Amino acid sequence: MLGLMQNWPLLIHKIIDHAASQHPDREVVSRSVEGPIHRIGYRDVRRRALRCASRLVKDGIKPGDRVATLAWNTWRHLESWYGITGMGAVYHTINPRLFPDQIAWIANHAGDRILMTDLTFVPLLEALADKLPTIERYVIFTDDAHMPPTKLKNAVSYESWIAEGDEDFRWAEVDENAAAGLCYTSGTTGNPKGVLYSHRSNVLHSMAMCSPDCLGLGARTTILPVVPLFHANSWSIAFSAPMSGAKLVMPGARLDGASVYELLESEQVTVTAGVPTVWMMLLQHMEKEGRRFSSLKRAVVGGSAAPRAMIETFESVYGVEIFHAWGMTEMSPVGSIGSIKPALGDLKGAALFDVKQKQGFAPFTVEMRIDDDEGNPKPWDGKTFGRLKVKGPAVAAGYFKGEGGNILDANGFFDTGDIATIDEHGFMQITDRAKDVIKSGGEWISSIDLENLAVAHPDVAEAAVIGVFHPKWDERPLLIVVPKEGRECTAKDILTFMEGRIAKWWLPDDVQVVKEIPHTATGKINKLKLREAFKIYRLPNT
Numbered sequence: 001m002l003g004l005m006q007n008w009p010l011l012i013h014k015i016i017d018h019a020a021s022q023h024p025d026r027e028v029v030s031r032s033v034e035g036p037i038h039r040i041g042y043r044d045v046r047r048r049a050l051r052c053a054s055r056l057v058k059d060g061i062k063p064g065d066r067v068a069t070l071a072w073n074t075w076r077h078l079e080s081w082y083g084i085t086g087m088g089a090v091y092h093t094i095n096p097r098l099f100p101d102q103i104a105w106i107a108n109h110a111g112d113r114i115l116m117t118d119l120t121f122v123p124l125l126e127a128l129a130d131k132l133p134t135i136e137r138y139v140i141f142t143d144d145a146h147m148p149p150t151k152l153k154n155a156v157s158y159e160s161w162i163a164e165g166d167e168d169f170r171w172a173e174v175d176e177n178a179a180a181g182l183c184y185t186s187g188t189t190g191n192p193k194g195v196l197y198s199h200r201s202n203v204l205h206s207m208a209m210c211s212p213d214c215l216g217l218g219a220r221t222t223i224l225p226v227v228p229l230f231h232a233n234s235w236s237i238a239f240s241a242p243m244s245g246a247k248l249v250m251p252g253a254r255l256d257g258a259s260v261y262e263l264l265e266s267e268q269v270t271v272t273a274g275v276p277t278v279w280m281m282l283l284q285h286m287e288k289e290g291r292r293f294s295s296l297k298r299a300v301v302g303g304s305a306a307p308r309a310m311i312e313t314f315e316s317v318y319g320v321e322i323f324h325a326w327g328m329t330e331m332s333p334v335g336s337i338g339s340i341k342p343a344l345g346d347l348k349g350a351a352l353f354d355v356k357q358k359q360g361f362a363p364f365t366v367e368m369r370i371d372d373d374e375g376n377p378k379p380w381d382g383k384t385f386g387r388l389k390v391k392g393p394a395v396a397a398g399y400f401k402g403e404g405g406n407i408l409d410a411n412g413f414f415d416t417g418d419i420a421t422i423d424e425h426g427f428m429q430i431t432d433r434a435k436d437v438i439k440s441g442g443e444w445i446s447s448i449d450l451e452n453l454a455v456a457h458p459d460v461a462e463a464a465v466i467g468v469f470h471p472k473w474d475e476r477p478l479l480i481v482v483p484k485e486g487r488e489c490t491a492k493d494i495l496t497f498m499e500g501r502i503a504k505w506w507l508p509d510d511v512q513v514v515k516e517i518p519h520t521a522t523g524k525i526n527k528l529k530l531r532e533a534f535k536i537y538r539l540p541n542t
């Protein structure tokens with residue numbers, strides 16, 4: 001027997017319809033690429049998204065076609081996602097920090113037909129246009145007054161283009177399982193792979209993200225996503241903020257500490273989200289300038305491990321609660337987030353930070369397990385490592401165009417490629433990427449733990465650990481550090497600091513001080529590049 005409830009497909013346009021009807025004047029505030037701060041309410045975001053949708057139809061775009069965006073976080077970029085999905089097409093976010101050849105590769109693989117972009121990236125695209133044969137038109141997120149002369153094919157300013165659109169357009173009523181978004185994994189090994197989100201997966205994931213233990217969004221929230229829309233589906237914020245009526249503050253192209261701080265204060269932001277590197281820049285700015293937060297309550301940190309020192313500084317010095325999150329493009333992207341359960345409610349000081357340092361627990365919609373190599377479950381005791389696997393309505397079932405073949409195990413779980421422990425309370429802790437863990441004499445050493453400890457040293461700004469060849473132990477850890485501005489550090493100093501705080505055999509065999517550590521396009525430490533840079537390096541006494 002079927003239930004007698006209405007069939008209300010989980011389509012993305014329902015989100016902006018709801019925001020426009022319930023929160024019409026709630027603002028989307030952007031630092032525009034042209035410079036000035038721009039304000040618009042959800043009612044008008046919807047109107048403009050309708051124009052965008054109808055204009056895409058006029059350009060011959062069909063449901064299922066891919067429309068690329070290569071752009072910063074602004075209201076226009078947000079509108080375009082609703083416009084594209086609202087007529088049944090698929091937004092394909094491209095990360096501008098990728099190498100030009102990688103951008104061309106994924107645009108071709110995706111078969112993008114239109115590319116929407118910011119003024120910032122016009123020169124990059126002009127240099128690349130010959131390699132982008134599938135793109136029929138470039139829409140530049142600006143108005144005619146700021147439109148640069150360009151030879152890009154059928155280039156038009158977004159404002160004049162949507163002016164020819166129709167506000168009375170009717171959203172496409174596609175199947176809720178239809179494709180809505182496409183985002184490629186950064187592909188540190190092999191070619192990038194496309195993760196294809198559906199309307200349903202985006203709506204369900206975003207609903208989960210609004211909840212108090214996740215982003216904690218509501219009509220009184222003001223959220224600033226430092227995380228770009230092009231990074232792993234904007235961590236849901238392009239959907240979860242309008243869905244909950246939260247005011248949305250878009251930082252545009254300026255993600256340095258001073259610019260982010262200015263917006264956090266001027267717009268009285270209460271929740272923010274981003275990767276550890278942006279928080280590192282923000283904290284350095286605050287320390288240097290002696291600043292405080294007047295409104296910020298919650299900062300979500302994810303994408304790579306949040307160092308304990310960073311969590312402690314936010315909470316103890318600045319009174320901002322840190323929610324440490326883990327996820328990946330394949331998971332829409334959030335898989336776990338670090339709220340505190342009542343069973344742990346009384347923890348204080350170091351014991352509380354022990355928990356906060358973990359990557360949190362899975363929200364409803366994510367099933368999680370740790371397995372051995374044969375797929376047998378490992379115990380949730382907080383000590384036993386296993387392969388972290390996940391299942392859920394917003395977890396990839398396969399990659400675009402079947403790349404990589406079957407990606408699910410016999411139980412229908414996706415192997416994340418991360419190694420983790422889960423404790424008796426369900427708190428998961430990433431110990432490493434399977435490919436980054438250091439295998440010393442048959443035992444595993446967590447590079448993340450060592451990096452966390454190293455950045456707790458008062459003179460260290462950033463740290464990375466890689467395994468290097470050792471004739472007896474196969475691999476031993478090499479610690480690479482960047483000192484804080486104006487400070488110096490020595491290997492001896494750092495090793496003395498680390499001694500006694502970790503198992504003796506985990507202590508790095510050497511420390512190298514460098515000016516800079518390479519990062520990936522999503523702001524993570526680029527271990528691949530680091531390993532290459534230290535290819536001919538030999539440990540002392542080997």
Ligand code: ADP
Pocket residue numbers: 184185186187232301302303304305306324325326327328329330333359416417418430432433520522524
């Ligand atoms: P990209 O490299 O394009 O950002 P993803 O966002 O999909 O790709 O990267 C996912 C990976 O990032 C995870 O599998 C995990 O290894 C790492 N990661 C994400 N969040 C955390 C975290 N909080 N702690 C440790 N590692 C993390």
